[in-house]
Amino acid sequence: MKIGFIGLGVMGRPMAGHLIAAGHEVFLHRVKDISQHLVEAGGTALDSAKAVAEAAEIIILMVPDTPDVEAVLFGANGVAEGLSAGKMVIDMSSISPVATKDFAARIGEKGASYVDAPVSGGEVGAKAASLTIMVGASEADFDRAWPLFEIMGKNITRIGEVGAGQTAKVVNQVIVGLTIEAVAEGLLLAKAAGADSAKVREALMGGFAASRILEVHGERMVNETFEPGFRIRLHRKDIGLAMEAAKALDLSLPHAASLAQMMDRAMAKGLGDKDHSAIFALMQEK
Amino acid sequence: MKIGFIGLGVMGRPMAGHLIAAGHEVFLHRVKDISQHLVEAGGTALDSAKAVAEAAEIIILMVPDTPDVEAVLFGANGVAEGLSAGKMVIDMSSISPVATKDFAARIGEKGASYVDAPVSGGEVGAKAASLTIMVGASEADFDRAWPLFEIMGKNITRIGEVGAGQTAKVVNQVIVGLTIEAVAEGLLLAKAAGADSAKVREALMGGFAASRILEVHGERMVNETFEPGFRIRLHRKDIGLAMEAAKALDLSLPHAASLAQMMDRAMAKGLGDKDHSAIFALMQEK
Numbered sequence: 383m384k385i386g387f388i389g390l391g392v393m394g395r396p397m398a399g400h401l402i403a404a405g406h407e408v409f410l411h412r413v414k415d416i417s418q419h420l421v422e423a424g425g426t427a428l429d430s431a432k433a434v435a436e437a438a439e440i441i442i443l444m445v446p447d448t449p450d451v452e453a454v455l456f457g458a459n460g461v462a463e464g465l466s467a468g469k470m471v472i473d474m475s476s477i478s479p480v481a482t483k484d485f486a487a488r489i490g491e492k493g494a495s496y497v498d499a500p501v502s503g504g505e506v507g508a509k510a511a512s513l514t515i516m517v518g519a520s521e522a523d524f525d526r527a528w529p530l531f532e533i534m535g536k537n538i539t540r541i542g543e544v545g546a547g548q549t550a551k552v553v554n555q556v557i558v559g560l561t562i563e564a565v566a567e568g569l570l571l572a573k574a575a576g577a578d579s580a581k582v583r584e585a586l587m588g589g590f591a592a593s594r595i596l597e598v599h600g601e602r603m604v605n606e607t608f609e610p611g612f613r614i615r616l617h618r619k620d621i622g623l624a625m626e627a628a629k630a631l632d633l634s635l636p637h638a639a640s641l642a643q644m645m646d647r648a649m650a651k652g653l654g655d656k657d658h659s660a661i662f663a664l665m666q667e668k
Numbered sequence: 669m670k671i672g673f674i675g676l677g678v679m680g681r682p683m684a685g686h687l688i689a690a691g692h693e694v695f696l697h698r699v700k701d702i703s704q705h706l707v708e709a710g711g712t713a714l715d716s717a718k719a720v721a722e723a724a725e726i727i728i729l730m731v732p733d734t735p736d737v738e739a740v741l742f743g744a745n746g747v748a749e750g751l752s753a754g755k756m757v758i759d760m761s762s763i764s765p766v767a768t769k770d771f772a773a774r775i776g777e778k779g780a781s782y783v784d785a786p787v788s789g790g791e792v793g794a795k796a797a798s799l800t801i802m803v804g805a806s807e808a809d810f811d812r813a814w815p816l817f818e819i820m821g822k823n824i825t826r827i828g829e830v831g832a833g834q835t836a837k838v839v840n841q842v843i844v845g846l847t848i849e850a851v852a853e854g855l856l857l858a859k860a861a862g863a864d865s866a867k868v869r870e871a872l873m874g875g876f877a878a879s880r881i882l883e884v885h886g887e888r889m890v891n892e893t894f895e896p897g898f899r900i901r902l903h904r905k906d907i908g909l910a911m912e913a914a915k916a917l918d919l920s921l922p923h924a925a926s927l928a929q930m931m932d933r934a935m936a937k938g939l940g941d942k943d944h945s946a947i948f949a950l951m952q953e954k
Contacts, residue, residue: 541864550863572835585823588825
């Protein structure tokens with residue numbers, strides 16, 4: 383199949399690589415030295431998002447944030463200018479659920495369909511083709527995109543209509559961020575009280591406090607090793623999406639709001655490029 | 669072995685029952701109609717905590733809160749009056765880690781040893797003899813108490829010296845409570861955004877948001893069924909212990925403090941005897 387792939391960052395490079403390796407004809411935009419290997423593997427470099435949309439049947443985006451998606455889609459020489467009826471845009475970036483619905487409507491005006499399919503699993507999951515993919519799409523569009531998702535991920539769920547994938551991703555980031563904060567408060571208390579926090583973590587893994595966060599990030603807190611992993615700076619962006627959605631929905635998310643404040647403070651203190659478990663280090667400071 | 673058991677509530681009855689069934693000679697205090705079956709099974713009812721401490725070699729406490737433990741130990745006709753050198757007190761209640769160290773020191777003056785061994789797993793775990801037991805004790809005292817723990821629980825960990833068991837339990841309650849709040853914020857956002865929260869929960873169970881809380885309490889929130897389970901009223905007591913410990917240790921636990929406020933509001937709104945996952949119901953109210 384003719385596939386466009388725009389956004390060749392730390393996530394996009396291995397994802398595009400898997401599509402090429404699976405035998406698809408992949409059209410790339412913004413190929414740099416670091417992504418030149420994708421051309422050598424069989425990808426085709428084109429000089430605009432518009433050209434990619436003209437050449438491909440399905441165009442995948444994997445860019446940092448909402449404004450980047452908007453620019454790639456609707457900027458000069460953007461995807462929208464190259465689209466025609468029957469084509470499909472799949473946005474795998476993690477962006478605003480609210481903006482996603484707007485983008486989908488504008489892409490729909492071209493006769494093309496729109497799927498939001500943000501992922502979790504990070505660089506490791508992207509390389510191993512084991513990403514969790516949360517999809518917002520009509521059932522027909524989901525079926526059409528499925529063979530591509532299968533090449534890049536493992537745990538693939540259609541959450542609902544367009545926007546639902548981004549909603550699920552934002553929900554994921556809220557729960558992950560707040561669970562990290564929960565584990566940090568707990569292990570800080572253990573340590574301050576003079577208990578062996580490694581043993582506390584171990585005992586708690588047998589009960590209702592058990593979580594992937596207590597297992598993985600709890601261990602980082604016990605050892606106080608905070609190399610990323612997933613950077614506070616990036617997680618802060620996602621909590622911002624949650625706060626934006628909450629405002630649009632007249633919803634109060636008090637602990638997510640507090641977490642955003644903690645993350646801002648962590649960044650101001652130079653912890654922005656540490657793993658998100660470094661919230662523990664911030665809270666531990668006198 | 670001659671064992672005293674004081675505190676025949678919803679947890680204590682099955683725990684004492686397991687000790688009797690295992691062939692121990694068990695001395696009971698405050699036997700009522702609802703605990704009469706323990707006497708029929710072979711237990712001996714005595715009319716004071718002092719008498720229990722005189723008759724038994726190891727005295728187990730399973731009462732509601734810190735003041736109850738203090739009254740049973742040091743009140744008139746209390747355990748301390750009946751203790752002699754070489755005996756052991758095991759407090760399996762969930763109480764203040766700070767007060768625990770004080771109680772242990774005062775019991776130590778009698779030549780007796782003190783072990784704190786709070787549990788998690790609730791009524792179900794008590795009946796099934798599958799409680800998680802978090803122990804604060806010297807190694808020698810832990811070894812001496814071990815055969816009794818094995819009769820009542822499964823996941824038994826010595827966290828450290830006296831007080832460490834209560835610390836671990838408080839840490840557990842902080843992490844469980846805050847993870848419930850985290851899942852509630854996430855699933856509220858999913859629902860408000862119009863996503864199918866059951867599908868969001870399912871998709872998230874495959875990634876870093878996965879936890880026992882998302883699994884069990886997340887399902888309660890999706891179905892909005894909040895019968896206990898573990899009551900908000902009881903969890904509030906434990907968060908109070910965390911706040912007390914934090915104050916004593918000059919530690920700030922901002923989300924635990926906020927959760928205490930939410931739980932107070934839930935109780936004021938008549939949700940105190942609902943499951944702790946009913947924090948979702950509180951937050952959902954307009």
